[in-house]
Amino acid sequence: MNTAVIDKGLVSQFLALAKPRVVSLIVFCAVIGMFLATTGLPSASVLVFGTLGIGLTAGSAAAVNCLIEQRIDAVMARTRARPLPSGTISSMQTVTFAFIVGGIGLFLLHAFVNPLTMWLTFATFVGYAVIYTVLLKPNTPQNIVIGGASGAMPPVLGWAAVTGQVTLEPVILFLIIFVWTPPHFWSLALYRTQDYARAGLPMLPVTHGPEYTRTMILRYTLALFAVTLLPFAIGMSGWLYLVCAVALSGQFLVRAVQMKRAYSDALARRTFRYSIVYLAALFSALLIDHYVR
Numbered sequence: 001m002n003t004a005v006i007d008k009g010l011v012s013q014f015l016a017l018a019k020p021r022v023v024s025l026i027v028f029c030a031v032i033g034m035f036l037a038t039t040g041l042p043s044a045s046v047l048v049f050g051t052l053g054i055g056l057t058a059g060s061a062a063a064v065n066c067l068i069e070q071r072i073d074a075v076m077a078r079t080r081a082r083p084l085p086s087g088t089i090s091s092m093q094t095v096t097f098a099f100i101v102g103g104i105g106l107f108l109l110h111a112f113v114n115p116l117t118m119w120l121t122f123a124t125f126v127g128y129a130v131i132y133t134v135l136l137k138p139n140t141p142q143n144i145v146i147g148g149a150s151g152a153m154p155p156v157l158g159w160a161a162v163t164g165q166v167t168l169e170p171v172i173l174f175l176i177i178f179v180w181t182p183p184h185f186w187s188l189a190l191y192r193t194q195d196y197a198r199a200g201l202p203m204l205p206v207t208h209g210p211e212y213t214r215t216m217i218l219r220y221t222l223a224l225f226a227v228t229l230l231p232f233a234i235g236m237s238g239w240l241y242l243v244c245a246v247a248l249s250g251q252f253l254v255r256a257v258q259m260k261r262a263y264s265d266a267l268a269r270r271t272f273r274y275s276i277v278y279l280a281a282l283f284s285a286l287l288i289d290h291y292v293r
Contacts, residue, residue, distance in 0.1 A: 019065075030161075054105070066084055222256075228282060
């Protein structure tokens with residue numbers, strides 16, 4: 001009885017290492033890319049093994065991120081309860097978990113999807129777990145901007161899984177997430193500034209102050225509004241998506257303006273949460289439009 005409870009608890013800790021909420025958004029965007037890549041439906045094998053492979057590799061990258069940042073996580077209120085800082089999982093267990101899960105993910109992609117998707121997914125792993133976590137995050141306030149390239153890859157991976165190539169359409173999907181990332185993450189950083197300062201991380205609100213950060217959020221949100229119009233501009237989507245994109249981006253822009261004019265931590269928190277809903281809704285609208293027009 002006790003062993004079962006311990007095992008269940010251990011499984012939940014390993015699951016926490018993989019950051020399931022983050023991975024679920026990654027997988028969602030990858031799956032959208034798969035469906036948008038074909039006029040019909042993706043094959044069952046590509047859908048299943050592509051989703052598993054991308055999801056497992058993303059979970060592995062998240063675990064490596066937790067391993068490298070465990071000392072930083074220990075001093076931040078938002079992350080101090082994670083498995084490594086709390087001592088419920090050891091560093092060796094994390095390395096083993098990341099190696100096995102990532103290895104299985106890449107194997108599935110190579111064996112059952114195609115080599116291009118496997119290599120792109122591996123490059124995304126390196127970009128997040130190594131380039132962003134080790135080089136960018138602790139050294140430059142532009143870490144989110146540059147490192148956002150890794151986070152923007154999921155729809156490209158999904159598209160490559162179905163077609164075996166990368167064309168203009170997935171690049172536009174990449175651009176949407178790439179431009180979305182700074183206002184999304186800087187909204188979080190604004191109400192967690194003291195946490196990042198305590199951890200010694202050069203996040204934009206720490207290095208340049210909250211006023212400058214709010215200005216940059218507004219500028220990137222304006223750029224995001226423009227970028228989300230590109231699928232309609234190139235004929236990738238129809239009027240349904242355009243209406244949804246304008247409505248969703250307009251609401252995001254209103255929140256960015258409000259933060260610029262009358263900031264509060266509560267508003268930044270709501271903007272951060274809205275940004276997650278925004279991306280999911282935007283890509284859902286693109287998917288629905290793809291099949292109804």
